[in-house]
Amino acid sequence: MNASSINWLLSLMHLFVASETILPRHKVDVLIYNYLQNGTDLTVHCKSKDDDLGVRLLAFRNYYEFKFRPNLFGTTLFYCSMQWDGRMHWFNIYTSERDTCTYCLWNVKPEGPCLVEYKKVTCYSWNTDA
Template identity: 30%
Template sequence: MKKKILNTILLLLFVSAFSFFIFIIQPDRLYLHGVVYEVRVINGFTNNSSLPLVIWCSSKDSDLGGRALQEHDDFSWRVTTKLWNTNQFCCTMKWDAKRKSFDAFKVPRDFYRCGIFKKCSWLVREDGFYFSPDEVNWKKDFQW
């Protein structure tokens, strides 16, 4: 009986410590109804001052609209995930004659990939699309 009580107390302490840690690390990203991710798409072209990167993003529930991004401009938004919902945002990019659609955010893929700070960043360059959870280490995901 004493062992069962001790195990229950230890479990409660662990859950309390874990919850406290999460709220201290990222209080503005956690809500009672889901986890908040920040998605950012950056124009990483080196010389497109005369021709912007056109981006249009939407999900099944919302249309974020389109933007024309000049060099180093970005387009960002927040996504709140819920247990019963699989949020997915698809973006279509157009630059000169090139056009590409891709999933900028997808819960099953990005749940862990976006890191503890829930940051999902994309850098679009002439040779392809790069992903980073910290905007320091970029990994090429795919080409145009």
């Protein structure tokens, strides 16, 4: 790599770091509530391309919460597998393309997860592709 390429790369890196400082990204708070039938535990395992958030066991009406900052490119994706009564489902719990919430409250029901935003509730089906 020649000197001008190195200088260009360093300038680009400096610009990226400066943009992170000057234009801080908002933080997103995701809460996942177990709203399966009474007495049914929910096992939740959430991941992104870069982070594995681990496995959590939620009793009925308990929740799991995680926070993150979406990337600058608008490609942030977190997906979760959810298991109860020997059945496993999965869902993209946060995707920059779909979600505009900064406080994303999800109620997990047998039919699928429901996003609760103010007075609006939007329910989704479980993902079906592998």
